[in-house]
Amino acid sequence: MRIGELADRTGTPRRLLRYYEEQGLIVPGRSPNGYRDYHEGYVDRVLQIRGLLDSGLPTRVIKQLLPCLHSKPRAIHITDPTPETIATLERELERISERIQCLVRSRDAIADYLETTRRSQQPAAVAAAGSGATARYETAGV
């Protein structure tokens, strides 16, 4: 597919798709006429990149993580990682875990807050008007 379709399907401006490529996060092929050519897998890939970017990881780090994030088949890892790569991954694993903890704490605090607020509100009105705006957060599924 060409850049426009990928942009539509991922909700990502073309500009950014080119930027991600410039940063080495994606490496599309080229049609004879010079147009970028993306295969199907880039949809998920781009969504994952955006998710990580939103979560505060810089492109530089995401680039290092990407090889791990695509060993879908438990196959042999093509590029056998160097010890430095492994060390980097371990550091990032730790940092990501910290971020998760921080976000989880905040999520739970917000959820508690909303829950408490909701309780202390007049329950009748809530029952009448609230069912459409009910927050759904699971403490379980993480």
Next chain:
Amino acid sequence: MRIGELADRTGTPRRLLRYYEEQGLIVPGRSPNGYRDYHEGYVDRVLQIRGLLDSGLPTRVIKQLLPCLHSKPRAIHITDPTPETIATLERELERISERIQCLVRSRDAIADYLETTRRSQQPAAVAAAGSGATARYETAGV
């Protein structure tokens, strides 16, 4: 305490403490001489702010979340939130949950990758040299 001590205790440059104040995230008192005066609670507060910033939340959003993140005592919430505030919080709750999911997926993928790599490595050498660099990640505690 003054800004220098807070900076030391949180590992945060003074410049940024002033910046967070400028953004309304913290509101220190002032000594008679004009120096900023922080109470003990700001240590945790600043750490939390930094954690959220690292996790990709902009100061604008953090500012809105802070009221929830400090209802330590299940007390009455001083400023009873407006419906708009609640709606904002619910949206943010959702976005934070998405980030968590994204990070958790990545964390697990990296952990798997490391685990697999470690297994496929010559186990003898690993047993000999690896015990000091063992990655510790818990899928449980989240």
Next chain:
DNA sequence: TCAAAGGGTCACATTGATGTGAAGGTCAAG
């Protein structure tokens, strides 16, 4: 009393992720 350490404001620089527009090539449809 003087120096050093720390505090204050102001302001400009930088970096990473983006927005936006100019100038031009490709291609399908009318």
Next chain:
DNA sequence: CTTGACCTTCACATCAATGTGACCCTTTGA
């Protein structure tokens, strides 16, 4: 053959979070 939609590169602009330095004041200790 022309128009419009899509693509290309290049380049400058923006925004938030930071770095950094200038310049001056306050406190403390030798």
